[in-house]
Amino acid sequence: MPARCQPQPRDRNADFVRRFTAKQRAAHDNQVAKQAKALTADQHAAFRKQLEMVHFLPPAYADATKINIVGILRKWKSYCTFCRFQNWRDAVQVANRATAVSFLEYLCQTYRIATSGTSWQYFRQYKQLYASVTGRYMDTNDSKEIKKWHDAILVARYNLRASNMLGKDVANVDTLLLSRAYEDANRRKEM
Incomplete structure:
Protein backbone atom coordinates (compact mmCIF):
# COMPACT_ATOMS: atom_id res chain seq x y z
CA MET A 1 0.00 0.00 0.00
CA PRO A 2 1.33 3.42 -0.90
CA ALA A 3 2.16 5.65 1.96
CA ARG A 4 0.00 8.69 2.27
CA CYS A 5 1.31 12.08 3.18
CA GLN A 6 0.08 13.33 6.42
CA PRO A 7 -2.12 16.41 5.92
CA GLN A 8 -0.41 19.63 6.97
CA PRO A 9 -2.40 21.52 9.56
CA ARG A 10 -3.44 24.90 8.09
CA ASP A 11 -4.20 27.83 10.20
CA ARG A 12 -7.32 29.11 8.43
CA ASN A 13 -7.54 32.17 10.64
CA ALA A 14 -4.05 33.32 9.74
CA ASP A 15 -4.84 32.91 6.04
CA PHE A 16 -8.03 34.99 6.45
CA VAL A 17 -6.16 37.72 8.32
CA ARG A 18 -3.47 37.88 5.58
CA ARG A 19 -6.09 38.23 2.80
CA PHE A 20 -8.10 40.81 4.79
CA THR A 21 -5.07 43.00 5.53
CA ALA A 22 -3.98 42.80 1.86
CA LYS A 23 -7.42 44.02 0.74
CA GLN A 24 -7.43 46.81 3.32
CA ARG A 25 -3.94 47.95 2.27
CA ALA A 26 -4.99 47.98 -1.41
CA ALA A 27 -8.15 49.95 -0.61
CA HIS A 28 -6.16 52.47 1.44
CA ASP A 29 -3.56 52.90 -1.32
CA ASN A 30 -6.36 53.42 -3.84
CA GLN A 31 -8.01 56.04 -1.61
CA VAL A 32 -4.72 57.90 -1.09
CA GLN A 50 -8.79 83.83 -8.46
CA LEU A 51 -11.26 84.01 -5.55
CA GLU A 52 -10.90 87.79 -5.31
CA MET A 53 -12.39 88.07 -8.78
CA VAL A 54 -15.47 86.03 -7.75
CA HIS A 55 -17.76 88.41 -5.86
CA PHE A 56 -20.92 86.34 -5.66
CA LEU A 57 -21.84 82.85 -6.63
CA PRO A 58 -25.48 83.07 -7.74
CA PRO A 59 -27.64 80.50 -6.01
CA ALA A 60 -29.17 77.73 -8.09
CA TYR A 61 -32.82 78.53 -7.47
CA ALA A 62 -35.56 75.96 -7.98
CA ASP A 63 -38.23 76.65 -10.61
CA ALA A 64 -40.81 77.60 -7.96
CA THR A 65 -38.36 80.11 -6.47
CA LYS A 66 -37.76 81.67 -9.88
CA ILE A 67 -41.52 82.04 -10.31
CA ASN A 68 -41.73 83.74 -6.90
CA ILE A 69 -38.95 86.15 -7.87
CA VAL A 70 -40.77 87.08 -11.08
CA GLY A 71 -43.95 87.67 -9.07
CA ILE A 72 -42.26 89.94 -6.54
CA LEU A 73 -40.44 91.71 -9.40
CA ARG A 74 -43.83 92.75 -10.81
CA LYS A 75 -44.77 94.17 -7.43
CA TRP A 76 -41.36 95.86 -7.12
CA LYS A 77 -41.75 97.52 -10.53
CA SER A 78 -45.18 98.77 -9.46
CA TYR A 79 -43.61 100.17 -6.28
CA CYS A 80 -40.84 101.85 -8.29
CA THR A 81 -43.42 103.48 -10.55
CA PHE A 82 -45.39 104.65 -7.51
CA CYS A 83 -42.24 106.13 -5.89
CA ARG A 84 -41.09 107.64 -9.22
CA PHE A 85 -37.78 105.76 -9.34
CA GLN A 86 -36.11 105.99 -12.75
CA ASN A 87 -35.02 102.38 -13.02
CA TRP A 88 -36.14 99.42 -10.90
CA ARG A 89 -32.71 97.74 -11.13
CA ASP A 90 -30.91 100.84 -9.85
CA ALA A 91 -33.46 101.10 -7.04
CA VAL A 92 -32.65 97.56 -5.91
CA GLN A 93 -28.91 98.28 -6.09
CA VAL A 94 -29.20 101.16 -3.61
CA ALA A 95 -31.97 99.63 -1.50
CA ASN A 96 -31.50 99.57 2.26
CA ARG A 97 -33.55 98.78 5.35
CA ALA A 98 -35.75 101.85 4.91
CA THR A 99 -36.55 100.89 1.32
CA ALA A 100 -37.53 97.37 2.36
CA VAL A 101 -39.82 98.68 5.11
CA SER A 102 -41.41 101.15 2.71
CA PHE A 103 -41.92 98.37 0.16
CA LEU A 104 -43.67 96.17 2.74
CA GLU A 105 -45.89 99.08 3.72
CA TYR A 106 -46.74 99.65 0.05
CA LEU A 107 -47.62 95.98 -0.43
CA CYS A 108 -50.02 96.03 2.52
CA GLN A 109 -51.64 99.24 1.23
CA THR A 110 -51.97 98.08 -2.35
CA TYR A 111 -52.68 94.36 -2.23
CA ARG A 112 -55.24 92.43 -0.22
CA ILE A 113 -52.99 90.85 2.38
CA ALA A 114 -54.86 89.20 5.23
CA THR A 115 -52.18 87.31 7.15
CA SER A 116 -48.84 88.18 8.62
CA GLY A 117 -47.37 85.06 7.02
CA THR A 118 -48.21 86.34 3.55
CA SER A 119 -46.64 89.73 4.13
CA TRP A 120 -43.51 88.11 5.54
CA GLN A 121 -43.35 85.73 2.59
CA TYR A 122 -43.33 88.77 0.29
CA PHE A 123 -40.36 90.11 2.21
CA ARG A 124 -38.49 86.81 1.86
CA GLN A 125 -39.15 86.90 -1.87
CA TYR A 126 -37.89 90.48 -1.93
CA LYS A 127 -34.64 89.30 -0.33
CA GLN A 128 -34.27 86.72 -3.11
CA LEU A 129 -34.84 89.42 -5.72
CA TYR A 130 -32.29 91.63 -3.94
CA ALA A 131 -29.68 88.85 -3.95
CA SER A 132 -30.31 88.06 -7.62
CA VAL A 133 -29.95 91.65 -8.77
CA THR A 134 -27.20 92.98 -6.48
CA GLY A 135 -25.05 89.88 -6.24
CA ARG A 136 -24.97 90.01 -2.44
CA TYR A 137 -27.26 88.95 0.36
CA MET A 138 -29.21 91.42 2.45
CA ASP A 139 -27.62 92.23 5.77
CA THR A 140 -28.78 89.84 8.49
CA ASN A 141 -29.11 92.58 11.10
CA ASP A 142 -31.32 94.57 8.74
CA SER A 143 -33.54 91.51 8.23
CA LYS A 144 -33.90 91.06 11.98
CA GLU A 145 -34.82 94.71 12.47
CA ILE A 146 -37.36 94.52 9.65
CA LYS A 147 -38.87 91.41 11.27
CA LYS A 148 -39.26 93.30 14.57
CA TRP A 149 -40.91 96.22 12.75
CA HIS A 150 -43.13 93.85 10.79
CA ASP A 151 -44.38 92.02 13.89
CA ALA A 152 -44.76 95.09 16.10
CA ILE A 153 -46.12 97.72 13.72
CA LEU A 154 -47.20 96.37 10.34
CA VAL A 155 -49.27 93.49 11.72
CA ALA A 156 -51.12 95.81 14.09
CA ARG A 157 -51.56 98.64 11.56
CA TYR A 158 -53.18 96.42 8.93
CA ASN A 159 -54.81 94.02 11.39
CA LEU A 160 -53.06 91.03 9.85
CA ARG A 161 -54.11 87.77 11.44
CA ALA A 162 -51.81 84.90 12.23
CA SER A 163 -51.48 82.30 9.51
CA ASN A 164 -53.87 79.33 9.74
CA MET A 165 -55.77 81.04 12.55
CA LEU A 166 -59.14 80.37 10.95
CA GLY A 167 -58.38 76.71 10.23
CA LYS A 168 -60.88 74.30 8.73
CA ASP A 169 -63.74 72.93 10.77
CA VAL A 170 -63.52 69.28 11.62
CA ALA A 171 -66.68 67.18 11.61
CA ASN A 172 -67.05 64.12 13.77
CA VAL A 173 -69.36 61.15 13.21
CA ASP A 174 -72.25 62.75 15.11
CA THR A 175 -72.11 65.85 12.90
CA LEU A 176 -72.18 63.70 9.78
CA LEU A 177 -75.18 61.71 11.04
CA LEU A 178 -77.04 64.92 11.91
CA SER A 179 -76.37 66.41 8.49
CA ARG A 180 -77.61 63.18 6.85
CA ALA A 181 -80.78 63.21 8.96
CA TYR A 182 -81.33 66.88 8.12
CA GLU A 183 -81.03 66.15 4.39
CA ASP A 184 -83.46 63.22 4.66
CA ALA A 185 -85.99 65.38 6.51
CA ASN A 186 -85.75 68.09 3.84
CA ARG A 187 -86.32 65.53 1.08
CA ARG A 188 -89.45 64.24 2.79
CA LYS A 189 -90.85 67.75 3.10
CA GLU A 190 -90.32 68.35 -0.61
CA MET A 191 -92.32 65.24 -1.56
Missing part, protein backbone atom coordinates in the same frame (compact mmCIF):
# COMPACT_ATOMS: atom_id res chain seq x y z
CA ALA A 33 -4.14 57.92 -4.85
CA LYS A 34 -7.57 59.49 -5.43
CA GLN A 35 -7.07 62.29 -2.89
CA ALA A 36 -6.22 65.74 -4.20
CA LYS A 37 -2.65 66.82 -3.83
CA ALA A 38 -1.96 69.56 -1.28
CA LEU A 39 -1.50 73.02 -2.74
CA THR A 40 1.86 74.74 -2.55
CA ALA A 41 2.25 78.28 -1.23
CA ASP A 42 2.37 79.66 -4.80
CA GLN A 43 -0.74 77.71 -5.73
CA HIS A 44 -2.53 79.10 -2.65
CA ALA A 45 -1.57 82.64 -3.71
CA ALA A 46 -2.93 82.05 -7.22
CA PHE A 47 -6.08 80.53 -5.75
CA ARG A 48 -6.65 83.61 -3.54
CA LYS A 49 -6.26 85.92 -6.56
Whole structure:
Protein backbone atom coordinates (compact mmCIF):
# COMPACT_ATOMS: atom_id res chain seq x y z
CA MET A 1 0.00 0.00 0.00
CA PRO A 2 1.33 3.42 -0.90
CA ALA A 3 2.16 5.65 1.96
CA ARG A 4 0.00 8.69 2.27
CA CYS A 5 1.31 12.08 3.18
CA GLN A 6 0.08 13.33 6.42
CA PRO A 7 -2.12 16.41 5.92
CA GLN A 8 -0.41 19.63 6.97
CA PRO A 9 -2.40 21.52 9.56
CA ARG A 10 -3.44 24.90 8.09
CA ASP A 11 -4.20 27.83 10.20
CA ARG A 12 -7.32 29.11 8.43
CA ASN A 13 -7.54 32.17 10.64
CA ALA A 14 -4.05 33.32 9.74
CA ASP A 15 -4.84 32.91 6.04
CA PHE A 16 -8.03 34.99 6.45
CA VAL A 17 -6.16 37.72 8.32
CA ARG A 18 -3.47 37.88 5.58
CA ARG A 19 -6.09 38.23 2.80
CA PHE A 20 -8.10 40.81 4.79
CA THR A 21 -5.07 43.00 5.53
CA ALA A 22 -3.98 42.80 1.86
CA LYS A 23 -7.42 44.02 0.74
CA GLN A 24 -7.43 46.81 3.32
CA ARG A 25 -3.94 47.95 2.27
CA ALA A 26 -4.99 47.98 -1.41
CA ALA A 27 -8.15 49.95 -0.61
CA HIS A 28 -6.16 52.47 1.44
CA ASP A 29 -3.56 52.90 -1.32
CA ASN A 30 -6.36 53.42 -3.84
CA GLN A 31 -8.01 56.04 -1.61
CA VAL A 32 -4.72 57.90 -1.09
CA ALA A 33 -4.14 57.92 -4.85
CA LYS A 34 -7.57 59.49 -5.43
CA GLN A 35 -7.07 62.29 -2.89
CA ALA A 36 -6.22 65.74 -4.20
CA LYS A 37 -2.65 66.82 -3.83
CA ALA A 38 -1.96 69.56 -1.28
CA LEU A 39 -1.50 73.02 -2.74
CA THR A 40 1.86 74.74 -2.55
CA ALA A 41 2.25 78.28 -1.23
CA ASP A 42 2.37 79.66 -4.80
CA GLN A 43 -0.74 77.71 -5.73
CA HIS A 44 -2.53 79.10 -2.65
CA ALA A 45 -1.57 82.64 -3.71
CA ALA A 46 -2.93 82.05 -7.22
CA PHE A 47 -6.08 80.53 -5.75
CA ARG A 48 -6.65 83.61 -3.54
CA LYS A 49 -6.26 85.92 -6.56
CA GLN A 50 -8.79 83.83 -8.46
CA LEU A 51 -11.26 84.01 -5.55
CA GLU A 52 -10.90 87.79 -5.31
CA MET A 53 -12.39 88.07 -8.78
CA VAL A 54 -15.47 86.03 -7.75
CA HIS A 55 -17.76 88.41 -5.86
CA PHE A 56 -20.92 86.34 -5.66
CA LEU A 57 -21.84 82.85 -6.63
CA PRO A 58 -25.48 83.07 -7.74
CA PRO A 59 -27.64 80.50 -6.01
CA ALA A 60 -29.17 77.73 -8.09
CA TYR A 61 -32.82 78.53 -7.47
CA ALA A 62 -35.56 75.96 -7.98
CA ASP A 63 -38.23 76.65 -10.61
CA ALA A 64 -40.81 77.60 -7.96
CA THR A 65 -38.36 80.11 -6.47
CA LYS A 66 -37.76 81.67 -9.88
CA ILE A 67 -41.52 82.04 -10.31
CA ASN A 68 -41.73 83.74 -6.90
CA ILE A 69 -38.95 86.15 -7.87
CA VAL A 70 -40.77 87.08 -11.08
CA GLY A 71 -43.95 87.67 -9.07
CA ILE A 72 -42.26 89.94 -6.54
CA LEU A 73 -40.44 91.71 -9.40
CA ARG A 74 -43.83 92.75 -10.81
CA LYS A 75 -44.77 94.17 -7.43
CA TRP A 76 -41.36 95.86 -7.12
CA LYS A 77 -41.75 97.52 -10.53
CA SER A 78 -45.18 98.77 -9.46
CA TYR A 79 -43.61 100.17 -6.28
CA CYS A 80 -40.84 101.85 -8.29
CA THR A 81 -43.42 103.48 -10.55
CA PHE A 82 -45.39 104.65 -7.51
CA CYS A 83 -42.24 106.13 -5.89
CA ARG A 84 -41.09 107.64 -9.22
CA PHE A 85 -37.78 105.76 -9.34
CA GLN A 86 -36.11 105.99 -12.75
CA ASN A 87 -35.02 102.38 -13.02
CA TRP A 88 -36.14 99.42 -10.90
CA ARG A 89 -32.71 97.74 -11.13
CA ASP A 90 -30.91 100.84 -9.85
CA ALA A 91 -33.46 101.10 -7.04
CA VAL A 92 -32.65 97.56 -5.91
CA GLN A 93 -28.91 98.28 -6.09
CA VAL A 94 -29.20 101.16 -3.61
CA ALA A 95 -31.97 99.63 -1.50
CA ASN A 96 -31.50 99.57 2.26
CA ARG A 97 -33.55 98.78 5.35
CA ALA A 98 -35.75 101.85 4.91
CA THR A 99 -36.55 100.89 1.32
CA ALA A 100 -37.53 97.37 2.36
CA VAL A 101 -39.82 98.68 5.11
CA SER A 102 -41.41 101.15 2.71
CA PHE A 103 -41.92 98.37 0.16
CA LEU A 104 -43.67 96.17 2.74
CA GLU A 105 -45.89 99.08 3.72
CA TYR A 106 -46.74 99.65 0.05
CA LEU A 107 -47.62 95.98 -0.43
CA CYS A 108 -50.02 96.03 2.52
CA GLN A 109 -51.64 99.24 1.23
CA THR A 110 -51.97 98.08 -2.35
CA TYR A 111 -52.68 94.36 -2.23
CA ARG A 112 -55.24 92.43 -0.22
CA ILE A 113 -52.99 90.85 2.38
CA ALA A 114 -54.86 89.20 5.23
CA THR A 115 -52.18 87.31 7.15
CA SER A 116 -48.84 88.18 8.62
CA GLY A 117 -47.37 85.06 7.02
CA THR A 118 -48.21 86.34 3.55
CA SER A 119 -46.64 89.73 4.13
CA TRP A 120 -43.51 88.11 5.54
CA GLN A 121 -43.35 85.73 2.59
CA TYR A 122 -43.33 88.77 0.29
CA PHE A 123 -40.36 90.11 2.21
CA ARG A 124 -38.49 86.81 1.86
CA GLN A 125 -39.15 86.90 -1.87
CA TYR A 126 -37.89 90.48 -1.93
CA LYS A 127 -34.64 89.30 -0.33
CA GLN A 128 -34.27 86.72 -3.11
CA LEU A 129 -34.84 89.42 -5.72
CA TYR A 130 -32.29 91.63 -3.94
CA ALA A 131 -29.68 88.85 -3.95
CA SER A 132 -30.31 88.06 -7.62
CA VAL A 133 -29.95 91.65 -8.77
CA THR A 134 -27.20 92.98 -6.48
CA GLY A 135 -25.05 89.88 -6.24
CA ARG A 136 -24.97 90.01 -2.44
CA TYR A 137 -27.26 88.95 0.36
CA MET A 138 -29.21 91.42 2.45
CA ASP A 139 -27.62 92.23 5.77
CA THR A 140 -28.78 89.84 8.49
CA ASN A 141 -29.11 92.58 11.10
CA ASP A 142 -31.32 94.57 8.74
CA SER A 143 -33.54 91.51 8.23
CA LYS A 144 -33.90 91.06 11.98
CA GLU A 145 -34.82 94.71 12.47
CA ILE A 146 -37.36 94.52 9.65
CA LYS A 147 -38.87 91.41 11.27
CA LYS A 148 -39.26 93.30 14.57
CA TRP A 149 -40.91 96.22 12.75
CA HIS A 150 -43.13 93.85 10.79
CA ASP A 151 -44.38 92.02 13.89
CA ALA A 152 -44.76 95.09 16.10
CA ILE A 153 -46.12 97.72 13.72
CA LEU A 154 -47.20 96.37 10.34
CA VAL A 155 -49.27 93.49 11.72
CA ALA A 156 -51.12 95.81 14.09
CA ARG A 157 -51.56 98.64 11.56
CA TYR A 158 -53.18 96.42 8.93
CA ASN A 159 -54.81 94.02 11.39
CA LEU A 160 -53.06 91.03 9.85
CA ARG A 161 -54.11 87.77 11.44
CA ALA A 162 -51.81 84.90 12.23
CA SER A 163 -51.48 82.30 9.51
CA ASN A 164 -53.87 79.33 9.74
CA MET A 165 -55.77 81.04 12.55
CA LEU A 166 -59.14 80.37 10.95
CA GLY A 167 -58.38 76.71 10.23
CA LYS A 168 -60.88 74.30 8.73
CA ASP A 169 -63.74 72.93 10.77
CA VAL A 170 -63.52 69.28 11.62
CA ALA A 171 -66.68 67.18 11.61
CA ASN A 172 -67.05 64.12 13.77
CA VAL A 173 -69.36 61.15 13.21
CA ASP A 174 -72.25 62.75 15.11
CA THR A 175 -72.11 65.85 12.90
CA LEU A 176 -72.18 63.70 9.78
CA LEU A 177 -75.18 61.71 11.04
CA LEU A 178 -77.04 64.92 11.91
CA SER A 179 -76.37 66.41 8.49
CA ARG A 180 -77.61 63.18 6.85
CA ALA A 181 -80.78 63.21 8.96
CA TYR A 182 -81.33 66.88 8.12
CA GLU A 183 -81.03 66.15 4.39
CA ASP A 184 -83.46 63.22 4.66
CA ALA A 185 -85.99 65.38 6.51
CA ASN A 186 -85.75 68.09 3.84
CA ARG A 187 -86.32 65.53 1.08
CA ARG A 188 -89.45 64.24 2.79
CA LYS A 189 -90.85 67.75 3.10
CA GLU A 190 -90.32 68.35 -0.61
CA MET A 191 -92.32 65.24 -1.56
